[in-house]
Amino acid sequence: MNKKINLSIIGTRGYPYVYSGYETFVKQLSERLVLKNCNVTVYCHKGLFDKRPKEIKGIKLVYVPTIETKILSQPIHSFLSIIHACFSNTDVLLVVNSANGPFGLLTKLFKVPTAINVDGLEWLRPKWKGLGSIYFKWASKMATLFYDQIINDSEEMRKVYLDLFKRDSKVIAYGAQIRKSKNPDLINKWNLKQREYYLVIGRLIPDNNADLIIKGFLKSNSKKKLVIVGDVPYKDSYASNLKKINDKRLIFTGYVKDQDLLAELYHNCYVYVHGHEFGGTNPTMIKAMAYSCAILALDTVFNKEMLQKGKFGIFFKKEFFSITNQINHCEKENILIDNLRQDSVNGISEKYNWDFVTSQYLEVFNSLVRQRN
Numbered sequence: 001m002n003k004k005i006n007l008s009i010i011g012t013r014g015y016p017y018v019y020s021g022y023e024t025f026v027k028q029l030s031e032r033l034v035l036k037n038c039n040v041t042v043y044c045h046k047g048l049f050d051k052r053p054k055e056i057k058g059i060k061l062v063y064v065p066t067i068e069t070k071i072l073s074q075p076i077h078s079f080l081s082i083i084h085a086c087f088s089n090t091d092v093l094l095v096v097n098s099a100n101g102p103f104g105l106l107t108k109l110f111k112v113p114t115a116i117n118v119d120g121l122e123w124l125r126p127k128w129k130g131l132g133s134i135y136f137k138w139a140s141k142m143a144t145l146f147y148d149q150i151i152n153d154s155e156e157m158r159k160v161y162l163d164l165f166k167r168d169s170k171v172i173a174y175g176a177q178i179r180k181s182k183n184p185d186l187i188n189k190w191n192l193k194q195r196e197y198y199l200v201i202g203r204l205i206p207d208n209n210a211d212l213i214i215k216g217f218l219k220s221n222s223k224k225k226l227v228i229v230g231d232v233p234y235k236d237s238y239a240s241n242l243k244k245i246n247d248k249r250l251i252f253t254g255y256v257k258d259q260d261l262l263a264e265l266y267h268n269c270y271v272y273v274h275g276h277e278f279g280g281t282n283p284t285m286i287k288a289m290a291y292s293c294a295i296l297a298l299d300t301v302f303n304k305e306m307l308q309k310g311k312f313g314i315f316f317k318k319e320f321f322s323i324t325n326q327i328n329h330c331e332k333e334n335i336l337i338d339n340l341r342q343d344s345v346n347g348i349s350e351k352y353n354w355d356f357v358t359s360q361y362l363e364v365f366n367s368l369v370r371q372r373n
Helices: 021-033 073-086 098-109 131-146 155-165 184-190 210-218 237-243 259-268 283-290 301-306 320-332 334-347 354-372
Strands: 005-010 038-045 059-064 092-096 114-117 149-152 197-201 225-229 250-254 271-274 295-298 314-316
Touching (some): 005 073, 005 354, 021 092, 038 073, 059 073, 073 092, 073 098, 092 354, 098 114, 098 131, 114 354, 131 155, 149 354, 184 259, 197 210, 210 225, 210 237, 271 283, 271 320, 283 295, 283 301, 283 334, 295 301, 314 320
Parallel strands (some): 005 092, 197 271, 225 250, 271 295, 295 314
16 A cells, blocks of 8 residues: 655645636645545645635645746746745655746756646747747746656647657546536526527637637627626736627626636536637636537647547637637527537546546656655
């Protein structure tokens, strides 16, 4: 039997600060790991927590300060956290986000076994133009040189790392929890009716293609609404310009932090429209599958992998008229949409099950500890 290992998790905003995919990942993983022979410590952004308990649900919490800027906040926090962890009793480190790639040099010097979940193709995202793009690609390369185990959440992302950086990785998908509708009346907040709206969820950034989806939708024949959930936490012309579009069919909700309310928006939409361009297993689309949505997704290798090449959804090209055509198609094909809605949850196979995901991570951690010993 494996001895109880001490694991430190670094690179997110912290626990239980559920804000995005990485924070959800850390919550689901760490809560299960404490039940599976693991002492778990999560490093948290000190400034984001008014209350700072030392432990929640058996998970130890360390609060580390940083400089709160859009670009430097996470790297500085990760650097200080890794230094702290290397001087602790940790047996193994899990780092998330390829931006932390260069800090693997520290864990090498201190001989602390470390795995890194590298996420998506950050260097291709429009928000990281110029130096940002160069840094992310370089940092991802450094991750493949310094860390003991590279983890990707999709087979297609594994191929990218093999091709670009000549380093293989372990594929462990992001998880999902299957859920049924519990309180459909919650959508009345926006005067919405069941199956009378299309749904988009994600940050209002160019690589999620909300502008393209909105333009394509408004040129379609649909009389339904288009509900756009999400925003950005900073002043941004792209997001502002989208919210200025004046059409009675558009509803911008901003952030929806109530998870039950968000779930009902998924459950009761006619079609969930997914425009995310860069990344592996996307948290918002895996949720759409787990919540039984009919899905219309951007045609990328990552989305095709998740939807099994069209078995659990349909696709549009990165052209507004392709979206227009597909929405007009969806309007006519009620039976197809009903079938997609019934089938999509079947795409949540074992590899997307959080318990299975956790057991795979635990195998990696135990293997790294054994190698060191």
